[in-house]
Amino acid sequence: MTLQDEKRIRLYGDVRPWTAQEMASNIASDLPNGIYVNLGIGRPTRVAAELDPAKGILFHSENGILGLGPPPEDGFFDPDLIDAGKNLATVVPGGSFFSHAEAFAMIRGGHIDVSIMGAFQVSQDGDLANWAVPEQKLPAVGGAMDLAVGARLIVAMMTHTTSAGEPKLVQECSYPVTASAVVSRVYTDLIVANVVDHGFEVIDAAPGVDAQLVDRVTDAKITWCIN
């Protein structure tokens, strides 16, 4: 359990939120077979380790790889084979290498089925804010805007609140947006929710999480759709 996980536990009282690994596992079990998926830098990369290999999903890396594999075992690394987070990587059978421009043609052309991205904020209309914070002196965007408009389905993997307890699911993003009305589903450490009709429809929740708790830490329209 990470320090961040412990912080969240303090925020949510007796309720134990999902760990980053459990969030990754929730996403992994919801991915259909055979699709092509881009994992954002940071927390979303954990989805790969939770995935059943029998699903035949191939990971896209925007530096020019399809079929991104796990990190190499000690002593078997290739400095020319890295992922989008600049970590040493491997490639799986059925994969391929191509140019950076081709990697982004794939994204923008709508060929990537799912992009799983971290988020500072997601609005109830599916606006995604994940590239800049208002006071930032040195901005950086990378491939986030291309992925957010290009992939067929955008999934946000995020903690439900900031470490200070501020809601990250909001009526309107106060942070600069990466793209508007693009997020289809959010996986937080408290809930899984679809973005539908200007609001979040909660379809799953961590053990012990109820509608009242979610309402308290969310600044958006919430519909509880769990029996």
Add this chain to the structure above:
Amino acid sequence: MSVEIVDRPPRALLPCPARPVDKRCNSLEEAVAGIADGSTILISGFGECGTPNALITALIEQGAKELTIITNNAGSGEEGVAALLRAGRVRRVICSYPRSRDSVWFERRYAEGTIELELVPQGTLTERIRAAGAGIPAFYTPTGVGTLLGDEKESRIIDGRTYVLEYALGADVALLRAEKADARGNLTYHAAARNFAPTMAAAAVLSIVEVAQIIGVEGSLDPEEVVTPGIYVDRIVQAVDEAAFA
């Protein structure tokens, strides 16, 4: 904010269709199944090199009609694209060079007035197809400025030079020929038969490829060797290139 409580079934998979891991078809008939009347079809090949003749023959048998085809040439002799024109299945051709030494069927159908022709400069044709696959809806090019093929188009001066606006050209289906494939649909080509195929593969909703050789499901192409990644490919089928043995 208040919370509305509604009864709903438990969590579903993400709303995104699964894709086949094994894209091999058992027959040419299976490979062209479902192509509808009125479809727009990209067909690879430069002259008779890299043309998917086996798939075209299967498409003629399948019966789809009123087709728009996008291809560099409009067929020659009696095979391939020429056979499709001869069978009367095409109502519109978008191409760069329909006139060749033996383009009998195109000339006949065009003279009859049974097919329309949209003539596109070759580099513009290929770039329009590439743009469609890459999610670029239109682009500026200097080709065609001040000519019969460019005069009607929207233009813009950039850094003192005039360019015309050309729109992306995608399709419902691509019929392609490659040399080798693995089950996942990764492709390699042979020599100049590559031509339009890698670009067309990305620009169609349904990309169907005939290949000389398919590597079994237990093997795969070397990632360095792949020219067209399988993400662009939906169906593959083995077809012997009869021309190679003629």
